[in-house]
Amino acid sequence: xxxxxxxxxxxxxxxxxxxxxxxxxxxxxxxxxxxxxxxxxxxxxxxxxxxxxxxxxxxxxxxxxxxxxxxxxxxxxxxxxxxxxxxxxxxxxxxxxxxxxxxxxxxxxxxxxxxxxxxxxxxxxxxxxxxxxxxxxxxxxxxxxxxxxxxxxxxxxxxxxxxxxxxxxxxxxxxxxxxxxxxxxxxxxxxxxxxxxxxxxxxxxxxxxxxxxxxxxxxxxxxxxxxxxxxxxxxxxxxxxxxxxxxxxxxxxxxxxxxxxxxxxxxxxxxxxxxxxxxxxxxxxxxxxxxxxxxxxxxxxxxxxxxxxxxxxxxxxxxxxxxxxxxxxxxxxxx
Amino acid sequence: xxxxxxxxxxxxxxxxxxxxxxxxxxxxxxxxxxxxxxxxxxxxxxxxxxxxxxxxxxxxxxxxxxxxxxxxxxxxxxxxxxxxxxxxxxxxxxxxxxxxxxxxxxxxxxxxxxxxxxxxxxxxxxxxxxxxxxxxxxxxxxxxxxxxxxxxxxxxxxxxxxxxxxxxxxxxxxxxxxxxxxxxxxxxxxxxxxxxxxxxxxxxxxxxxxxxxxxxxxxxxxxxxxxxxxxxxxxxxxxxxxxxxxxxxxxxxxxxxxxxxxxxxxxxxxxxxxxxxxxxxxxxxxxxxxxxxxxxxxxxxxxxxxxxxxxxxxxxxxxxxxxxxxxxxxxxxxx
Numbered sequence: 256x257x258x259x260x261x262x263x264x265x266x267x268x269x270x271x272x273x274x275x276x277x278x279x280x281x282x283x284x285x286x287x288x289x290x291x292x293x294x295x296x297x298x299x300x301x302x303x304x305x306x307x308x309x310x311x312x313x314x315x316x317x318x319x320x321x322x323x324x325x326x327x328x329x330x331x332x333x334x335x336x337x338x339x340x341x342x343x344x345x346x347x348x349x350x351x352x353x354x355x356x357x358x359x360x361x362x363x364x365x366x367x368x369x370x371x372x373x374x375x376x377x378x379x380x381x382x383x384x385x386x387x388x389x390x391x392x393x394x395x396x397x398x399x400x401x402x403x404x405x406x407x408x409x410x411x412x413x414x415x416x417x418x419x420x421x422x423x424x425x426x427x428x429x430x431x432x433x434x435x436x437x438x439x440x441x442x443x444x445x446x447x448x449x450x451x452x453x454x455x456x457x458x459x460x461x462x463x464x465x466x467x468x469x470x471x472x473x474x475x476x477x478x479x480x481x482x483x484x485x486x487x488x489x490x491x492x493x494x495x496x497x498x499x500x501x502x503x504x505x506x507x508x509x510x511x512x513x514x515x516x517x518x519x520x521x522x523x524x525x526x527x528x529x530x531x532x533x534x535x536x537x538x539x540x541x542x543x544x545x546x547x548x549x550x551x552x553x554x555x556x557x558x559x560x561x562x563x564x565x566x567x568x569x570x571x572x573x574x575x576x577x578x579x580x581x582x583x584x585x586x587x588x589x590x
Numbered sequence: 591x592x593x594x595x596x597x598x599x600x601x602x603x604x605x606x607x608x609x610x611x612x613x614x615x616x617x618x619x620x621x622x623x624x625x626x627x628x629x630x631x632x633x634x635x636x637x638x639x640x641x642x643x644x645x646x647x648x649x650x651x652x653x654x655x656x657x658x659x660x661x662x663x664x665x666x667x668x669x670x671x672x673x674x675x676x677x678x679x680x681x682x683x684x685x686x687x688x689x690x691x692x693x694x695x696x697x698x699x700x701x702x703x704x705x706x707x708x709x710x711x712x713x714x715x716x717x718x719x720x721x722x723x724x725x726x727x728x729x730x731x732x733x734x735x736x737x738x739x740x741x742x743x744x745x746x747x748x749x750x751x752x753x754x755x756x757x758x759x760x761x762x763x764x765x766x767x768x769x770x771x772x773x774x775x776x777x778x779x780x781x782x783x784x785x786x787x788x789x790x791x792x793x794x795x796x797x798x799x800x801x802x803x804x805x806x807x808x809x810x811x812x813x814x815x816x817x818x819x820x821x822x823x824x825x826x827x828x829x830x831x832x833x834x835x836x837x838x839x840x841x842x843x844x845x846x847x848x849x850x851x852x853x854x855x856x857x858x859x860x861x862x863x864x865x866x867x868x869x870x871x872x873x874x875x876x877x878x879x880x881x882x883x884x885x886x887x888x889x890x891x892x893x894x895x896x897x898x899x900x901x902x903x904x905x906x907x908x909x910x911x912x913x914x915x916x917x918x919x920x921x922x923x924x925x
Contacts, residue, residue, distance in 0.1 A: 301648070303650070310652075310673065310674050311651060311652040311672060311673035311674030311675065312649065312650065312651050312652070312674060312675070313636065313649070313650045314647065314648075314649055314650075315638070315647065315648040315649075315650060316646060316647050317645075317646040317647070337646060338645065338646035339644075339645055339646030339647060340646065340647070356828065358915075359913065493691065493855070493857045494857075520828070520855060520861075520862060520863050520913075521862075522828045522829075522861035522862050522863070524862075526855075526857035526862060527855060527856075527857050527859075527861060527862010527863060528855050528857070528862060551914065562914070563914055564913070564914060564915045565913040565914055565915065566913075566914065567911075567913075567914050567917065569911040569912075570911045570912070570913055570914075572908075572911070573907075573908035573909075573911035574908075576902075576904040576905045576907070576908035577904075577905070578694065578855075578899070578900040578901075578902075578905055579886065579897070579898055579899060579900055579901065579902050579905075580693075580899045580900065582902065
C-alpha cells in the first residue's frame with residue numbers, strides 16, 4: 256500500500272464508519288453489538304477484533320462478562336472480563352489494554368524514552384488516558400512534573416473504575432490531567448518546555464489520526480528542550496510498513512537529533528507486535544539504543560508499584576534490532 | 591499450570607480428541623469442518639484456531655478457498671488460500687505456516703543454530719516436512735549432508751503441491767528424506783554424528799509430544815558431535831512458561847555445554863511469538879548470543895533463494911534478550 260493509498264484508506268474508513276466493527280456477546284447469547292456499526296458474525300460469546308487496519312484476520316477473546324459499554328463524544332468504549340486475559344479495554348472495537356499483557360506496552364513506551372536521557376524532570380503524555388504510562392513515569396524520582404492531555408474523559412473514568420493497576424498512575428501528586436485535544440494542547444505550549452513527550456495514541460483511524468501527521472510532530476519538537484525526546488506509538492512492522500515509512504520520513508524532516516524505530520511484543524495487538532518512533536531534537540545527543548539509566552536496578556521505583564514485569568536494559572537495546580525486511584525500508588528512509 | 595498439570599492436560603486433550611477444534615468454511619457458506627471434531631461456532635468464512643493450548647483466545651484468518659483437506663495416519667491436514675496471509679498449512683487445527691510470515695520462523699530456527707558454529711557439515715532436521723528449514727539449511731556451502739526425518743508423508747506431499755517456496759528445500763541434492771518416527775530415528779543413529787540437529791515440531795499435543803521429553807533430548811545429545819548444537823521449537827513465553835520451565839530443566843540435565851532460550855515474532859502463531867531452546871554438547875564452547883558466521887553477508891547463499899527476509903546478526907543476538915518475567919523464571923532454572 257503506498258502512502259497515498261494509506262491516507263485514502265484512512266479517510267474511506269472514517270467516511271464509511273467502518274473503523275472497526277466489533278461485537279461482544281454476553282454469556283454466550285447473541286446480543287449487544289458493543290460498538291461501531293455491528294458485524295455479520297462473530298464467535299458467540301467471544302469478542303472479535305476486526306478492522307480495515309488489518310484486513311483478513313481477527314483476534315478473538317472469550318468474554319466472561321461485559322462490564323461497561325458506552326459511547327463518549329469521541330468513540331465507543333467497552334470493558335469486558337475475558338476468560339484468560341483479565342479485564343480488557345476496547346475503544347472503537349480495537350483492544351487497547353488487557354490486564355495480562357499491558358506491562359509490555361506501558362513499560363516499553365515509557366522506559367525506552369525516559370531511560371535514554373539523564374534525570375528527566377518535565378514529562379508530557381498525550382493520550383494514555385488509562386493511566387498506565389503515568390504509572391511507569393512516576394517510577395522516576397527525578398521527575399518533577401507530569402502533564403497529561405487525554406481527549407476522552409470517559410477513558411479516564413472507566414480506567415479508574417475497572418483498571419486500578421493502570422489508574423494508580425493518576426494518584427501521583429506530580430500529575431496534572433488536562434482533558435482536551437492533544438493537537439491543540441501541543442500548539443498552546445511554550446517552546447522548549449519538556450524533557451520528554453510520550454504519545455500513547457490509538458490507531459490513525461478515528462480521534463488519533465492527527466497524531467500521526469507532520470504538524471503534530473512539529474509542535475512536539477517545539478515543545479521539547481534541546482536534546483529532548485519523544486516516543487510515539489508507531490504501529491506494526493508486519494502490517495503497516497507503509498504507515499511506518501511515512502512516519503519515519505516525517506520524523507527525519509522534523510527532528511534534527513536521532514530518529515529510531517523500536518518494537519516489542521504485545522500478544523493482543525494485531526500481529527502480536529507494536530512499534531515506537533523514538534526521536535530527539537537538536538542539542539545534547541541521544542543514543543537511544545544504549546540507555547543511560549537502568550531503572551530496573553532502582554529500588555525506589557519499585558516501592559509502590561512492584562518490580563517491572565517486562566522492561567530491562569537488555570530488552571531496551573534489543574528493541575532496536577529489526578528484521579531485515581523492515582530494516583531495509585526504515586534505513587532507506589533514515590540515511 | 592504446574593508440570594504435572596501440563597502433562598495431565600496433554601494426556602486429557604489427547605484422550606478427548608480435543609487437541610484442537612477448528613473449522614474452515616468455504617466461500618462464506620457454513621460447511622466443512624476441516625479437521626478435529628468440529629466446534630460449535632466460528633466466524634463464517636473464516637478459519638479460527640482454537641486449542642486447549644491457548645484457552646480463551648483465537649486467531650482467525652479469512653478463507654478465500656480451501657485447497658486441500660485430508661486425514662493422514664497421524665493428523666488432520668488442511669491447506670487454504672487466505673485473503674491476506676497467502677496460502678496456509680494447518681495440522682490438527684493449528685496453523686503451521688503462512689506464506690506471509692513463514693520467513694521469521696524458518697530463518698530463525700535455522701540460522702540461530704547454524705550461524706553459532708563454524709562450518710557446519712552434517713545437519714539433521716526432525717519434523718520440518720514442509721521443507722522450509724531445509725531451504726534455509728541449504729544456504730550454507732559448508733554443509734555436506736542434510737538428513738530429515740518427518741513422520742507424516744502427507745505433509746511433504748502437500749507442501750510440494752501447494753508451497754513451492756518451502757518445498758524447494760527438498761530439491762537440494764544434499765538432502766536425504768526419511769519418512770518415519772523422529773524419536774525412533776534418533777535412537778538408531780551412531781553417536782557423535784551431527785554438527786547440528788534442528789527440531790521443527792508442532793505443539794506437544796499429538797504426534798510431536800515425545801519431542802518435548804527427556805529421552806528424546808538424550809538421544810539428540812548422543813547424536814551430536816562434541817560442541818554440536820540443537821535448536822528446538824520451544825513454545826511461547828506469554829502462554830507456556832511452565833512448559834518452557836520443564837524444557838529448560840531437562841536441557842540443563844542433558845546438555846553439558848550451553849543452554850539458552852531465544853524467541854522471535856511470528857504473527858500467526860498464538861500470542862504472536864515463538865521460542866527456541868538452543869543447547870550445545872560438551873566440547874568446543876558455543877556462545878549462541880554472538881554468532882560466529884554472518885550468513886546475510888554471504889552472496890552464495892542468496893543465489894537461488896533470494897536474500898533473507900527476516901534474519902540478520904543483530905536480530906540473532908537480540909533474540910536472546912528476554913522480558914523480565916521470562917528471564918526470572920528461565921535464569922532460575924539455568925543457574
